[in-house]
Amino acid sequence: MSAPPPLQIREANAHLAAVHRRAAELEARLDAAERTVRTQAERLARHDQQLRAALDELGRAKDREIAALQEQLLTSEATVQSLQAAVCQRDKLIRQLQPRAELLQDICRRRPPLAGLMATLAEAERLGPLPASDPSHPLPGGPSSHLANSTGEEEDRDHLQPTVFGTTV
16 A cells, blocks of 8 residues: 555645634533533522522411411301300390399389389378377368278278378388
8 A cells, every 4th residue: 555645644744734723623512511501500500599488488477377377267266166155155144134123123113103102102202190189079161180091992981090191212
């Protein structure tokens, strides 16, 4: 075999040098791309870690809020039961006091006539008893000095007791 001509060797060397430069250039670009990919992967890993931490914190906050709401619900239910018991107790007390209230209303309705009667009795007491008189000498033109209640039973009695006004209350 014969040796290649020098021009062909130079062209081959130039081609090899160009291929070598191109390989070096591609290796440099590959290194840069690998650094970029590594940087992006690290950044994505940090971002993923931050998102996971935020998600975990949200889960814990949700759990705390649920626990607080459950506690508030239990407290509210206990308050409702307590209020319902108080309402039942008050209803029972109202049922017990209702007859007394009706009695007091009845007393209040009867108070004005009773007050009038008491005023009349006080006036009669202020006037005092009638002076003693002789039954054989009744007052001229007037009724007997003896007063009686006319219920019918007293009319049948032979003698009537004089009436003396006074309060027995």
